[in-house]
Amino acid sequence: MASDPLLSPEETRRYARHLVLKGFGGAGQQRLKAGRVLVVGAGGLGSPAIAALAAAGVGHMTIADPDSVSLSNLQRQTLHRLADIGRNKAQSAARFVADLNPHVETMVLEAGVTAEAATALVRSFDVVLDGSDTLHTRRMVAAAAEAAKVPLVSGAVGQFSGQVSVFAPHLGGPRHEALFPAEAGDADLPSCEANGILGPVTAVIGGLMAVEAIKVLSGIGVPLIGRVLLYDAREAAFHEMMLEGQGAEP
Template sequence: MNDNQLLRYSRHILLEQIGIEGQEKINAARVLIIGAGGLGSPAALYLASAGVGHMTLVDNDTVDLTNLQRQILHTTDRVGLAKVISGQQSLQQINPEIIVIPLQERAQDQRLEELVHAADIVLDCCDNFVTRHAVNAACVKYAVPLVSGAAIGFDGQISVFDQRDRNAPCYACLFPPKAQFEEVLCSSMGVFAPLVGIIGTMQAAEALKLIMHIGESLKGRLLMLDAMHMEWTTIGIQKNPACPVCSGSPNLTHQAH
């Protein structure tokens, strides 16, 4: 790192659990963020400020006035702009040294697999089960750690699904693909603005820990937040031996980039 980087990241480097070695891992990391909205905004902002060297933002939506109550990547003068372009501008204003790739698309099938395979960590910051299951399947296939978050109303949840450990559960172990879950959207039910900040920031924290190989991740645990009473509940998650996604087939070895 040059002198400027040593100064920029000095408060991380001062932490003995991180130091220069940990910061260099952050700077070299490749992170894929699915969704540049309520969860993706704080997650991306903290990953950018922390120095994640290569970030890919995927979102096919544009900035709407209703987004601005909680989606802090975006500003009033960017209403109508692609969220990924708005996000790229905000992230590079915070840290011009990082590379931010904006993809205004709904990544699916082979395209999604290519993006996941190229990443070191994936953050699921989307708002629908179909996309979550597609992202999880790709992460299982290539054994790429997945940091999953969700928030609606006053309720949030976060977990880590890491198939580098073959005994660990995947998202489909917790929410089976064929199960019927009520799809509730912010547009119909609303969401408490700071809630997405709490969950999204925690997603960034889990991603950074995974990148640096420090601490203990949320693998095998689901944290649920009732923000109305500010109470956390932890639920243990077991691998489902009959899971149609992660059981019965060996994982590929994930290669660090």
């Protein structure tokens, strides 16, 4: 296997299984290394997504989360350790990334994403992953991604199930409101605190979010645009739901 000129010898060894992967190879790895990802939320969904993207070799991740690690998070938020309790989640996540892969550049937004800065912030990224836990934040991030014409990977979990989709109205896909209409409130969003969550379900959905981000960055496969992939852990089943609605005007 020839060494990729844009990868160091250590990176070539680290990503060897990607480099021999038919349909991905050196070109796909180069695109990952050049990629810039914004992850909103370093909790149940952000944890597996951040870990997978860091391991895969995404070049830059900005991690936004204003919350602090608590003991109850450790049941599913596997980036964080007992020693991180009380620490900002974005800072804890960045520490994990640095320990796992020094080739990934990270930036931390301890204040999270604000409405005033959201659109300008999102413009500097190639893809956004949203694992936040309120519809207010989800709508704000979705509006910013749509305005900036940046694909948004959205995931949600609750109890024994979860879902993931990709929103890219600028590519003809439906808007975020096709899944979460204006009349929906936070009561319609699964709450892990109120209803509980089987820990590994977050790993399944967060991992799928990372796969969709890698697909968008590398150009391989067909992203979940206009579709919602649903996972039911109790039935060990995946289902797909089509979303109606047209994309934004060019």
